[in-house]
Amino acid sequence: MRILILVTKMPEDGPLVSFGGLVAKLTQSSLTLLHVAPSKAKQERTDQVLNQAADLLAGLEVERRLCWGKPATMAILEMRQGNYDLIVIGARQASTAMEQSLSLASRAILQRAPCSVLVVRGGSPQLQRVLICTAGTDLAEPVITAGAFLSRAAGAQVTLLHVAGTIPTMYTGLSEIEETLPELLKTDTPIARHLRRSAELLASYQITAQVELRHGLVTSEILREAHLSHIDLIILGSPSRGLRRWFLGDVALRVAENAPCSVLVVKGSLPVPSTSV
Numbered sequence: 001m002r003i004l005i006l007v008t009k010m011p012e013d014g015p016l017v018s019f020g021g022l023v024a025k026l027t028q029s030s031l032t033l034l035h036v037a038p039s040k041a042k043q044e045r046t047d048q049v050l051n052q053a054a055d056l057l058a059g060l061e062v063e064r065r066l067c068w069g070k071p072a073t074m075a076i077l078e079m080r081q082g083n084y085d086l087i088v089i090g091a092r093q094a095s096t097a098m099e100q101s102l103s104l105a106s107r108a109i110l111q112r113a114p115c116s117v118l119v120v121r122g123g124s125p126q127l128q129r130v131l132i133c134t135a136g137t138d139l140a141e142p143v144i145t146a147g148a149f150l151s152r153a154a155g156a157q158v159t160l161l162h163v164a165g166t167i168p169t170m171y172t173g174l175s176e177i178e179e180t181l182p183e184l185l186k187t188d189t190p191i192a193r194h195l196r197r198s199a200e201l202l203a204s205y206q207i208t209a210q211v212e213l214r215h216g217l218v219t220s221e222i223l224r225e226a227h228l229s230h231i232d233l234i235i236l237g238s239p240s241r242g243l244r245r246w247f248l249g250d251v252a253l254r255v256a257e258n259a260p261c262s263v264l265v266v267k268g269s270l271p272v273p274s275t276s277v
Contacts, residue, residue, distance in 0.1 A: 001029035019125035020088035026153035072108035127154040142269035148205035149272040
């Protein structure tokens with residue numbers, strides 16, 4: 001797998017670089033650092049940014065790329081020319097509820113990137129609790145496969161979350177819905193088949209996940225679970241085209257914007273080893 005880390009400013013981007021390095025180690029991936037400067041006027045300072053970032057990746061073979069222009073435009077161009085599988089970008093800490101944590105460049109990359117995107121948020125990188133979000137579509141299998149591989153490599157605990165729309169009128173509360181999950185998994189409904197298949201995929205990587213079924217707004221339920229379970233990484237999918245890109249892509253953007261942790265948005269599939277079940 002080929003990973004591109006977009007470094008804007010050091011030492012502020014230290015956690016971003018370290019998290020990208022962690023993923024590279026877990027997946028045995030090649031790693032490229034990219035810094036986009038506004039002009040060639042301060043060559044020494046731009047070289048220093050890449051040198052400081054590379055110092056955080058001791059033991060890893062790192063390629064360094066420096067270019068000039070607009071960050072989003074140049075990053076997307078580099079992604080296409082370099083045939084990368086994943087780009088790692090940062091999210092700033094919003095000081096107010098009205099402030100967006102993703103810069104305009106990060107938002108543009110998340111929406112337009114031809115590959116998967118890892119949005120890093122927080123301090124020191126860790127991967128102990130992973131939340132895999134499944135929409136019950138053909139997007140689910142690449143998301144689950146990527147999540148399973150990363151989680152097994154990191155020894156992380158996994159929660160598999162499926163949000164099934166609004167609460168049926170026959171139920172009065174979320175606790176009652178949760179109690180029906182074992183019974184649901186015994187049925188032959190589309191949701192039950194999907195959750196069983198998802199559990200089989202995880203089991204093929206020797207992962208026993210906690211399965212959670214929620215009813216409500218997709219973004220709200222994902223963020224709620226991330227807060228309640230102190231998640232380190234949310235993994236979800238985003239389609240590359242069609243009407244689902246408008247809906248699920250918007251979900252991915254809103255989750256990345258508001259999550260309390262890092263978010264991996266899987267586009268297409270990541271080239272990680274798979275097993276047959």
